[in-house]
Amino acid sequence: MMARLSASEWESFLRAYPDTHVLQSAAWGELKRSFGWTVERICVGVTGAQVLFRQLPGGLTLAYIPKGPVGPAWDSLWPEVEKVCREKHAILLKVEPDGWEEESIPEGALTGFRCDGISVQPRRTLVVSLQGAPDAWLERMKQKTRYNIRLAEKKGVTVRPSSDVETFYRMMLQTGKRDGFGVHSLEYYQKAYDLLYPQQAVELLMAEYEERPLAGLMVFTRGSRAWYFYGASTEEERNRMPTYLLQWKAMLWASARGCTSYDLWGVPDEDEAVLEADFERRKDGLWGVYRFKRGFGGVLKRAHATYEKPLLAPFFWLYRWWARKRSME
Template sequence: MVSKMLELGEQPYTEADAEWDAFVAAHPHGSLLQTTNWARLKNRFGWTSQRVWMRRDNRLVAGAQVLFRSVALGVVKMGYVPHGPLVDWGDAEQVDVLFNQIDQAAYRRGAGMLKIEPRLWQDEMPAATWEALYRRHGCVPSPDTIQPPRTIVIDLRPSEEDILAAMKQKTRYNIRLAEKKGVTVRQGTAADLSAFNWLMQATGRRDSFGIHQPEYYRAAYEIFAPEHAALWLAEYEGRPLAGVMVFTWGESAAYLYGASSDEERQRMPAYAAQWAGIRWAKARGCTSYDLWGIPDAEEAELEAGFTDRQEGLWPVYRFKRGFGGEVRRTVGAADRVYNGLLHRLYTWRRGR
């Protein structure tokens, strides 16, 4: 078994990148967040990145794309493996060898800690099993996650009619109402990113949540589109009212960014834009559509509270639940601690 590491940057896309991305696309727990393009996006906004991998019989069998950044008042240098590492967790030797490579990369970068957030679903690996596993490999529990651990995943394998039928009646009605009320949806281009950013700012003000700077959404579109991303805009009389940016990798699609205006909300443009994103992903051959983030609560609590609660992701859940799909939760995060003091500082800062 051979293991290696590679620093990533803005270098031209290489055969090694293509091989890595094919490995990520085919891996049962692979994710957009482990792709070369995701590293390139994050590298433009304060992160650096490094990839480690292992080969067996000249074939990639495991790996991790690690992001590094200074956090917690700039004092703590942390490593972060979003939706990774990609490894056979049942192969103890493979896990140990890969973690050794990750540790070396973290040491060279001066990281005081490393956070992993594999895209393992709790219905595939119960929480107790996951905890025993990561502790066995030298990690500690972490309630702090960077990606939302709970989400809704829509199965795109049925027909469009069946996908619509699986939605809540009100959502199905709103999708059709948008068309009746004159809302049209078109696929956007780079020229529409200014309008999308304006919609994002309006949404952030209205719903009181943080958004990225305009340059971030532009970079995401430029790096991933047209092969792996599309921008969909819902308009009325030529005015953009809502938009979604959807990403694909392998057979998976993810709705990462969405926004809507304060105007003409009775025309339900957000529902029209989301349905366009779903249809596009299905037409691209994707079998699942990740709505990417809802409150981290059990389904009974979600259903009991979504009509009244307004904090955090609760308004988002009220919208997303209508599109059907299955509520799923990842196993969450675990930390590797290289410097106990710095890890405690990070935990304190995140807690605030």
């Protein structure tokens, strides 16, 4: 029997799945609710999903399950999810399962879905193992990255936890302009911090020199996993390599909270041979950060495909045309 759960009930359900992706956490759902999404948390037996609905023109919506469903019996969940989708006039159900391409999805779990959907979250990433002693992590890093971490410490850079989201946001604006990527609003970063910090699921770390902030990042955790979602730096004192020490301290922070993996979250969606051949000449898109991220000793991973199920066919195909066109701009 289907249950539609409150935020607190959903977190109770997730206790059986401690390593659930942070994007399926109740707090993340509340974050998205604060910025225009509707949230439904649907449970059937031991399986559930936090479904986000985005309003479209004409009273229609788009339904999206990021990094879910949670639990084993997906086939029993879909009829109930689709009932809610029909209530919300969803034109499609978009699902990005939590897991890696080489891991199998149970047969029949996504019957009726197309596996060629346009991804919302980056598919390719680098995941750093935090198992063993920190010296072992350093050994797996590129020599220059190890050097830059130590150089930052020698040159007087320090890293500390901070609650100064406004300063971080100003750095994000500089970084977005410099590197050509979009930036959320100050309110978005503040809300993410306010919702997840009380659960110790996020930390804002700042790298400073002589008490001047040079770089910052927001690292998120849940269970044994950590994710580096947002990072920024100023143009000041870049020769002191603050961003390298900042990542190192974030890894140490995550490890101290029981995390055994650190996801650097987003590199170009190419095979390793292509990445290694082209990273020095390309700076567009995620190429600009790959050169930096590759040095930390992570393993290149690719997430499952994005699956889509048409629910209102004419509108679905119109959406596909628009989304494809937008992705090529």
